[in-house]
Every structure is written in C-alpha cells, then in structure tokens.
Amino acid sequence: MLFSKMHGLGNDFIVIDTRGKEDIDYNLLAKRMCHRHIGVGADGLLLVLNSDIADIRMRIINSDGSEAEMCGNGIRCFAKYVYERGIVKATKFKVETLAGIIEPELFVNEYGLVDKVKVNMGKPSFKRKDIPMQGDPESDAINTSIVVDGNEYRITSLLMGVPHTILFVDDVEKVDIYTLGPKIEKHEAFPRKTNVNFVQVIDKNNIKVRTWERGAGATFACGTGSCASVIAANLNGLTERKANVHLYFGTLEIQWQDDDTVFMTGPAEEVFVGEYLE
Numbered sequence: 001m002l003f004s005k006m007h008g009l010g011n012d013f014i015v016i017d018t019r020g021k022e023d024i025d026y027n028l029l030a031k032r033m034c035h036r037h038i039g040v041g042a043d044g045l046l047l048v049l050n051s052d053i054a055d056i057r058m059r060i061i062n063s064d065g066s067e068a069e070m071c072g073n074g075i076r077c078f079a080k081y082v083y084e085r086g087i088v089k090a091t092k093f094k095v096e097t098l099a100g101i102i103e104p105e106l107f108v109n110e111y112g113l114v115d116k117v118k119v120n121m122g123k124p125s126f127k128r129k130d131i132p133m134q135g136d137p138e139s140d141a142i143n144t145s146i147v148v149d150g151n152e153y154r155i156t157s158l159l160m161g162v163p164h165t166i167l168f169v170d171d172v173e174k175v176d177i178y179t180l181g182p183k184i185e186k187h188e189a190f191p192r193k194t195n196v197n198f199v200q201v202i203d204k205n206n207i208k209v210r211t212w213e214r215g216a217g218a219t220f221a222c223g224t225g226s227c228a229s230v231i232a233a234n235l236n237g238l239t240e241r242k243a244n245v246h247l248y249f250g251t252l253e254i255q256w257q258d259d260d261t262v263f264m265t266g267p268a269e270e271v272f273v274g275e276y277l278e
C-alpha cells in the first residue's frame with residue numbers, strides 16, 4: 001500500500017490514492033496505519049476517490065477508525081496531493097465530501113509545487129439537528145452551557161462541516177485539554193460527539209486555538225475548528241469576521257464573509273512517501 005505522509009500545520013495525515021481499490025476496509029486500516037507506535041502515525045487517513053458530481057472525492061477517516069464529514073487541514077493536503085500528481089489539473093476545483101462540495105484554490109510556486117491553499121469551506125449551521133446536539137432539533141444551539149464533573153461551562157456550538165464546540169478561556173496553555181477535551185467530546189449533550197476548541201482571544205483580529213478532536217484526540221491544528229472558532233468569537237462580539245488563528249506550528253487566515261461563506265487559507269506540506277506492509 002503506497003502512501004504519502006502530509007500535514008497542515010502539524011495536523012498530520014496519511015494520503016492514499018484508493019481509486020480502483022474500493023474493496024479495502026479503510027476504517028480498520030486507519031486505526032492500524034495511524035497508530036503512533038505500530039503504524040505510520042497520523043491524526044487521520046485521507047482517501048482519494050473518483051467523483052460523479054465533482055472533480056474528485058475525499059474521504060477522511062479519523063485515527064480511531066470513525067469517518068468524519070470534512071477536514072479543513074486535510075483538504076489543503078488533499079488538494080496539494082491531487083494537483084502535484086496530475087490527478088487534477090486545474091488550480092481551482094471541486095471536491096466531493098460528506099459535508100458537500102468544497103472548493104480549494106491553489107497557490108503554486110515557480111517549481112510547480114503548492115505552497116498554500118485557500119478553501120471555500122461553505123457555510124456554518126447553528127441548528128441542533130445539524131450539529132448534532134440534544135434538545136429541540138429546530139432551535140439554535142449557539143450559546144448554551146453544559147455541566148462536566150459538577151462544573152458549568154459556557155459553550156458555543158455550531159456545524160462547520162463537522163460539529164464544533166467552542167469554550168473561551170484566558171490562556172489556552174493552561175487548559176487541561178486531555179481531561180476536559182474527551183469529557184466534552186463524549187458529553188451526553190452530543191449524541192454523535194463533538195470536536196472541542198479552547199479559544200483565547202488576543203485582539204479583534206487574532207485568536208489562539210487548541211483543539212481536542214472527535215476521533216483523534218489533541219491535535220496541533222484543526223482547520224474546521226479554526227473556522228468555527230472565528231465564527232463563535234465574532235458572534236460573541238470578540239473578533240471581527242476576519243481573523244488569524246494562531247496554532248502551534250503557524251497561522252490560518254479565516255474570513256467569514258457577509259454572504260455567510262467561510263474561507264480558510266493556510267499551508268500544506270508533504271513530508272515523505274512510503275509503502276505500508278500489510
């Protein structure tokens with residue numbers, strides 16, 4: 001099994017061209033290959049497939065074997081991979097995902113390599129039935145609260161392709177993400193779980209984010225989570241609609257346009273290629 005190891009600001013993926021190889025159990029393969037000690041090691045598997053409704057199709061499978069609808073850092077890596085291998089020839093194209101059609105636009109350097117990708121991430125949803133969250137499915141979930149170990153936390157929840165919950169904190173470095181992250185991810189309020197973002201506001205155009213991901217645990221960056229965090233911060237009057245999200249290995253630029261569309265711009269890198277021996 002040939003693969004490429006890629007990352008978007010430290011959120012790392014194993015990318016596999018699975019066209020013509022659809023009969024493999026990729027959920028099981030994800031668990032094995034993503035294992036940090038007895039596999040290649042990654043936060044998830046990105047699969048390249050043909051599409052009937054877009055230029056190409058992407059599947060994202062978390063390191064625990066669960067499939068997600070979308071992945072922001074993943075789609076930048078995916079876009080770089082399919083362009084640099086000539087699978088897609090245009091620098092702006094459509095990708096089929098479980099969260100709908102997503103449109104990456106590539107910034108290609110003088111050597112024909114993709115340095116940066118700007119992605120039209122679509123629009124957020126605030127409905128509980130979309131997030132998915134308990135309570136009246138038609139009502140908005142935007143700001144609510146949950147109780148964890150007897151403590152009440154004010155949260156903001158929304159769907160940005162995948163479900164996200166945001167908590168505003170004074171200092172992201174001081175958050176016990178390994179204790180609180182999984183408890184919120186699996187809280188009964190979220191029957192299909194949630195990604196959890198701890199957000200520190202620096203100023204109206206800059207925030208710091210640490211994410212505990214559904215199905216992957218603490219990651220160095222989360223693209224959909226960065227978008228969701230800027231939206232939540234704006235809705236709470238803390239930032240503008242355009243803000244930089246500072247992560248451990250760099251920055252993502254997020255813009256929530258007036259027409260509700262969200263754009264995310266950031267890097268994608270290929271680290272090595274290899275052959276996985278099954």
Ligand SMILES: N[C@@H](CCC[C@H](N)C(=O)O)C(=O)O
Binds near residue numbers: 011062214216
């Ligand atoms: N790392 C991602 C999100 C991947 C999916 C997530 N773990 C989920 O299950 O919802 C990103 O960059 O957006």
